[in-house]
Amino acid sequence: MKKILLITLVFFFTFNKSAIKKQDLHNIIKGYIEYISKKRKVDNRNEILAVSFHDQTKEKGEYSIDVAFFKPEFMEGIQYKNVYIFEGYKLILPDNECKSIEKMFKKTKYENFNQKKTMINDDFENWHIVLNKKNEITFLSPVPISGCMKSILMNRKLKFSDTYEDITFSNPSADCSTLTH
Numbered sequence: 001m002k003k004i005l006l007i008t009l010v011f012f013f014t015f016n017k018s019a020i021k022k023q024d025l026h027n028i029i030k031g032y033i034e035y036i037s038k039k040r041k042v043d044n045r046n047e048i049l050a051v052s053f054h055d056q057t058k059e060k061g062e063y064s065i066d067v068a069f070f071k072p073e074f075m076e077g078i079q080y081k082n083v084y085i086f087e088g089y090k091l092i093l094p095d096n097e098c099k100s101i102e103k104m105f106k107k108t109k110y111e112n113f114n115q116k117k118t119m120i121n122d123d124f125e126n127w128h129i130v131l132n133k134k135n136e137i138t139f140l141s142p143v144p145i146s147g148c149m150k151s152i153l154m155n156r157k158l159k160f161s162d163t164y165e166d167i168t169f170s171n172p173s174a175d176c177s178t179l180t181h
Contacts, residue, residue, distance in 0.1 A: 020053070022104045024135055025065065027156035029086060032067040032127050035145075035152055039125075042089075047071055048113050049091040050078070053098050061133030068126035076116035083108050129153075136161035143167055 029051060036042055052066045070078075080092040084105035091105060092113065127149060130139035137153065138161045140146040146167055150160070 020063070020065065020101075020131065021135060024158060025051075025101070025104060026086075027158055028065055028127075028129060028153065029067055029091075031149070031152040031156050031158075033087070033089070035127075035148065036069060036125065042069060044089045047089070048075070049086060049089045050080075050094055051091060051101075052094050053096065053101050062130055062138065064128060064130045066126055066128050068124065070113070070124070072113040072115040073117040074124070075114045078114055083110050083113075132161055132163075134161070135159065136164075138164055 029049070033042070033049075047069045048071070050066075050068050050070055054064050054066075055062075078092070078094050080094045080096070082093070082102065084091040084093070084102075085108045086105055090108070090111070090113075093101060093105075096102065126142075128139075128141040129137055129149075132138050136159045137150075140149045140153075150166070154160070
């Protein structure tokens with residue numbers, strides 16, 4: 001009886017946990033790279049792509065993904081276990097607790113990127129995306145560029161929830177080419 005209960009609990013928690021599809025995660029990252037590349041030249045040798053995955057509200061089944069480029073001279077105390085390669089960029093998964101995400105990327109040689117030399121990083125710009133248990137986007141941040149983010153993500157075939165609310169804040173440009181921050 002105890003075995004059946006244990007197996008049932010493991011099954012329930014395994015399949016009840018929010019999990020993103022590999023293709024959706026890769027499309028979010030590609031969308032971020034596309035967005036940043038329209039704004040400035042990205043140096044894939046000297047910039048690190050950081051992707052983090054967090055459960056937001058477990059009872060709602062929501063989770064979030066944060067994506068950002070960092071330069072090692074601005075990094076300090078960022079905890080990560082491995083370095084991966086994603087489309088020619090070095091990628092880390094800081095404070096990652098989701099082992100299935102690690103399997104979505106190709107590992108490469110470990111490097112310590114925490115090489116802080118200065119406090120200022122004027123190029124830092126991240127995306128924060130919240131998804132529901134159906135892998136539909138429910139929220140995009142930063143809000144001033146959410147229209148641009150949505151356009152890029154829709155072109156990459158990501159789904160948006162019926163509860164997603166468009167917030168027209170600044171630039172309505174679908175291609176984001178004239179967006180400034």
